[in-house]
Amino acid sequence: MKVGIVGLGLIGGSLGLAIKQAQAHPATQPTIANLPWTVLGVSRRAETCQHAVSQGVVDEADVDARLLTAADLIVFCTPPGTIAPMVEKLKPQLQADTVLTDVSSIKASIVAAISSHWPNFVGGHPMAGGSESGLSAAQASLFEGRPYVLTPTASTPPEALARVEALVRCLKAKLYYCDPVAHDRAVAWISHLPVFVSASLIAACGTEPDKTVQSLAQAFASSGFRDTSRVGGGPPELGLMMAEANRSALLPALYAYREQMDQFIQWIETQNWTAIALALHQTQQARPTFLSDRDR
Amino acid sequence: MKVGIVGLGLIGGSLGLAIKQAQAHPATQPTIANLPWTVLGVSRRAETCQHAVSQGVVDEADVDARLLTAADLIVFCTPPGTIAPMVEKLKPQLQADTVLTDVSSIKASIVAAISSHWPNFVGGHPMAGGSESGLSAAQASLFEGRPYVLTPTASTPPEALARVEALVRCLKAKLYYCDPVAHDRAVAWISHLPVFVSASLIAACGTEPDKTVQSLAQAFASSGFRDTSRVGGGPPELGLMMAEANRSALLPALYAYREQMDQFIQWIETQNWTAIALALHQTQQARPTFLSDRDR
Helix, strand or coil, rough: CCEEEECCCCCHHHHHHHHHHHHHCCHHHHCCCCCCCEEEECCHHHHHHHHHHHHCCCCCECHHHHHHHHHHEEECCCCHHHHHHHHHHHHHCCCCEEEEEEECCCHHHHHHHHHCCCCEEEEEEECCCCCCHHHHHCCCCCCCCCEEEECCCCCCCHHHHHHHHHHHCCCCEEEEEECCHHHHHHHHHHHHEEEEEEEEHHHCCCCCCCCCHHHHHHCCCCCHHHHHCCCCHHHHHHHHHHHHHHHHHHHHHCCCCCCHHHHHHHHHHHHCCHHHHHHHHHHCCCCCCCCHHCCC | EEEECCCCCCHHHHHHHHHHHHHHHHHHHCCCCCCCEEEECCCCCCCHHHHHHHCCCCCCEEECCHHHCCCCCCEECCCHHHHHHHHHHHHCCCCCCCCEECCCCCCHHHHHHHCCCCCCEEEECCCCCCCCCCCHCCCCCCCCCCEEEEEECCCHHHHHHHHHHHHHHHCEEEEEECHHHHHHHHHHHHHHHHHHHHHHHHHHHCCCCCCHHHHHHHHHHHHHHHHHHHHHHHCCHHHHHHHHHHHHHHHHHHHHHHHHHHHHHHHCCCCCCCHHHHHHHHHHHHHHHHHHHHHH
């Protein structure tokens, strides 16, 4: 099987490394299908292509996407907005049975956009990442034990799904299936909402009018502020993409959040300590139900 | 100097260990005054007293606070609400020049409550801690390089302040001075507000009515949710204490937060992507100004 990877950053690079490692140790990968797999990489930058080959991330790489003409499976690891235009452009050069998939953190709009002109498309979302980005941060074990969501629809050809499933098994990821819309609502809660919750915290802390208090706040901020503000201080383009591409699921999550916040504010205003104690007890109980052992 | 520690948990235990370590290596502690120091510990539990002595955290320990009658400096490492009643009770047995200090995360109310009947009081707040609690988590280096805030007032005797300063230097902490009210406003922003921001996130995620989406959210939650929800899933009594004891500083911080959140919601509603991109760029820029190198 020939696997094409478009975009050789953290995710694309780690995909390549994981496939190449599975090749090197086929005995530990009983489920890997149609060995040997060849990995073809495409990046906008010639330098990244060279690095990817020299570091054993891919077998071949090129800035020209025509390298993928013979691919059986192509994984798009570029920003969500770039995928549909790229598929449009590549379309005339692809074999009809080539399967396409992506790794975007939103699914409904992408599945709708691509499936309509390339039926052999399966939406995917590996729940893996890290604070580092780029090819140099790539690691073969990035997806191991992490959720990898596939969002086939009623019209997804079973053979197309099987090909992407083979890839996910090769990565040793934990496979989940769900509806694209349900996926987007789920990630709105646990991934997109936290970005705006966290960004609002940083923005609020910047509004203290007293310069002395502001300096003290900056000097005293510790692990509580560090953790709560982390995703709100991340790359702006990531938060912007979430808001734009998942607006319809994010807004209801933000409204629900504002209601909870208003409730806490009202309890503090009215000194309803019993209600606050109960609510904080419930959040303490609820948090572990959202975390795997790995994240606790 | 005889140093009494009331409450032998993470903070009290670490204080004891740090002082004992400084005793063992006086050459590395040029600023430590009036060596040798003796450490006296008081805990409600006899078992904790025994552990503290056997583990070299204190020289002597007792469940009876009368052990502290001869102390030159007493550090209260128990919850904020317990300090004033304990001072009241200890008062008849203390020498008039004994200096008292505490380690609570709120200062204005405690400074007002204690100073009125014990002038030799200096409010203190070491900005150190960890996810573990209790004596077994104590470590001599807990305060090293971390901020340690003292909140003397116009009526604080200089000799009392000097005695607490000697303790802070012994811990190798980074000494800050500020007004108790300014302290409470600063910690409201970076320590107390995050707890309610974070708890509201957990509470909001629990409101998803569709059980399938709820299960997916739980399965997909990863480092972003883990970090943003950490302090909101902590001990309820901690958040409750912050809300009760620092209500007057916390409420304005919550109002400012709600305004920022409303602003983000409005921008997403009106699809004002330019404003969101700019705001997220600003939060990305602002976050590092709140973090020491150690926390980045």
